[in-house]
Amino acid sequence: MEIHTIVDPIRIRRAVLGFSGWPDAGKTIQQTFSELNKVLPCRAAAEWDLDGFWHTESSRPLISVRHGQIKSMDWPTYRFSLCNSPDAEPILVGMGPEPTIHWRPFARKFIRTLKGWGCEEIILLGSVYDEVFHDEILLTGIVNDSQGYNQVQALGCRQIEYTGPGAIHAVLMEYASKSQMRALSIWSHFPSYLNAPHELLIARLLHAIGTILDVEFKTDHLSQIWERRQKEIEELIENELELRQAMETQKEPGFFQPPVQPSAKVIEIDEFLRRRRERRADKE
Structure with a gap:
């Protein structure tokens, strides 16, 4: 299907891009873009119906049924x-x-x-499940030139060694290089046992984007939300033997592990919150 432009012409130099699904562990990228849209005035620019690029085994259209x-x-x-x-040039955001x-x-x-819209540089965001703890903030970077290497180094992103399943990000970076377009990819590593948003990861991604684009994003509210969530998580770990044992069995951080179903030893936070609320209700 053709790309339908809403703003004509579209003229930009930089684009920040993300994808839902496999490369968006914990929906971190969707939430990051949601926060970005709250800070920057954004308007719809174009839509691409992905007919021909998906199949029903992995994705289906969403329907709304009312009164049959x-x-x-x-x-x-x-x-x-x-x-x-x-204070900065316009940017294109895609999700x-x-x-x-x-x-x-x-x-x-x-x-x-x-390229037709004048883009010279793309910043790809991704999130993967990993064997990291909730109080670890791990960002990794993939680049296609020395300037990108210096950028991700300055942001504190680790360089990785990895062999395994890839995301569409890698293919886009390959074709960007062939088109003489700069590209870098920043990945957040999401705790595999956490079944709740990770606001501190979102804040770090926003900081990384802002540093590259020379735009300041206010993230104090995200830090405050995370402080409350972390306190609740720590209380669960302290008071729940099963969860504490599961945390202790976590391995050292790995890189780019594909999403997996939690094992019997990995306890989802939401389940513990539900059980605790039920126990408190029973006591009352």
Whole structure:
């Protein structure tokens, strides 16, 4: 399907891009973009109906049924927005589902479209499940030139050694390099046992984006929310023997582990919160 432009012409130099699904552990990237949209004035710029880049084994359209009638159908779509900052140049922000088939044709069209809009640099965001603790903040970076290497080093991102399943980010970076477009990819590592948002990771991603784009994002509210959540998590770890034992069996941090179903020893936070609320209700 063709990309439908809402703003014409689109002229930008930089783009910040993300994908939902496999490369968005804990929905960290979706939440990061949501926070970004709250800070920067953004408007819809273009939409890409991803027909031909997904199949029903991994993705399906969302339908809304009211009183037995289908009222709407939302097909997998990649959406671009133009965001403006008073102190910096406009940036293009893109978010949508990761394609499940035909990655190379998708990447060719994606990069060709961005080049047509004048884009010279893309920043790809991703999040992966990893064997890290909730109080560890781990960002890793993948780059395609020495400037990108210096950028991710300055941000405190680790460089990785990895062999395993990849995300669409890698293909986009390959085609960006072929088109003489700068590209770097920043990944947050999400605790595999945590079944709740990680506001501190979101704040760190916003800081990284802001540093690269020379835009300041206020993240105090995210830190405050995380402080309350962390206190609750620590209380659970202290008071629940099963959870404490599960935490103690966690391995040293690995890199880019694919999402897995939690083992019997890994306890999801939401389950513990529910059980604690039920116990308190019984006591009352």
